[in-house]
Amino acid sequence: MRKSILLLVLPVIFISQCARVPVTGRTQLKLISNDVIIPMSFDEYKKVKETATVITEGNQVEMVKKAGSRIQKAVEVYFKDLGKENYLTSYEWEFNLIEDDKTANAWCMPGGKVAFYTGIMPICQDETGVAVVMGHEIAHAIANHGRERVSQTVAAQTGLSIVSIALGGGASTLTGEMIMQGAGAVTSMGILKFSRKHESEADEMGLYFMAMAGYDPNAAPAFWERMAGEGGDSPPEFLSTHPSHDTRISDLKKNIPKAMEYYNKYN
Numbered sequence: 001m002r003k004s005i006l007l008l009v010l011p012v013i014f015i016s017q018c019a020r021v022p023v024t025g026r027t028q029l030k031l032i033s034n035d036v037i038i039p040m041s042f043d044e045y046k047k048v049k050e051t052a053t054v055i056t057e058g059n060q061v062e063m064v065k066k067a068g069s070r071i072q073k074a075v076e077v078y079f080k081d082l083g084k085e086n087y088l089t090s091y092e093w094e095f096n097l098i099e100d101d102k103t104a105n106a107w108c109m110p111g112g113k114v115a116f117y118t119g120i121m122p123i124c125q126d127e128t129g130v131a132v133v134m135g136h137e138i139a140h141a142i143a144n145h146g147r148e149r150v151s152q153t154v155a156a157q158t159g160l161s162i163v164s165i166a167l168g169g170g171a172s173t174l175t176g177e178m179i180m181q182g183a184g185a186v187t188s189m190g191i192l193k194f195s196r197k198h199e200s201e202a203d204e205m206g207l208y209f210m211a212m213a214g215y216d217p218n219a220a221p222a223f224w225e226r227m228a229g230e231g232g233d234s235p236p237e238f239l240s241t242h243p244s245h246d247t248r249i250s251d252l253k254k255n256i257p258k259a260m261e262y263y264n265k266y267n
């Protein structure tokens with residue numbers, strides 16, 4: 001396709017290939033549908049589970065699974081209230097704890113596949129602390145940050161790919177590695193990062209989600225204060241593009257009154 005034609009077509013495609021983030025209402029780029037992203041994400045998650053040591057019993061994994069399913073259910077009720085329960089149909093939630101004491105991290109792949117590493121558990125301290133991290137991770141999935149990230153990557157790579165994907169012809173050329181980049185998960189290249197905007201948005205949405213599930217949102221700034229005291233070789237994905245700790249903590253505190261409205265409405 002000639003460049004001049006591309007320039008005519010692209011704006012139309014961008015306009016029609018956007019989505020709106022729930023809760024915040026932000027407009028985001030969407031060049032690929034969840035029908036493409038989510039099955040690929042599930043394949044990648046399966047591979048992680050096959051290679052990692054997944055913990056199956058004990059207090060820590062029970063907290064991860066409990067906080068995960070409480071927040072999942074709260075989010076489902078929230079979308080039902082909005083009359084948008086279809087939004088979640090392709091999600092298949094899963095909450096696993098992976099043995100790795102040196103990694104103070106957690107992540108969520110598109111479609112609701114969450115992993116915590118044991119290294120983050122002492123910083124979480126209890127189920128409410130787990131819910132702080134869980135809310136943040138679930139928010140990445142609900143906000144389709146992985147899909148947006150892949151869309152941005154594809155957009156940056158080549159205009160022609162945008163056209164072919166937007167027209168439905170190029171989806172098969174997306175690789176699992178690109179999905180992993182989008183998911184902000186671990187690949188052979190290490191931990192890849194969401195944008196700072198994504199992190200701030202996940203903080204805000206995650207705060208509301210934990211509150212909807214009946215967890216005290218005041219635990220969130222307290223968690224980040226503990227996290228700020230942690231160093232180490234593997235910064236969590238949610239520290240990787242740092243809004244600074246101070247900004248993050250003050251933003252969370254600013255959003256607590258709104259989180260309490262959700263808390264009171266749903267509990």
Ligand SMILES: [Zn+2]
Binds near residue numbers: 136
């Ligand atoms: Zn994050």
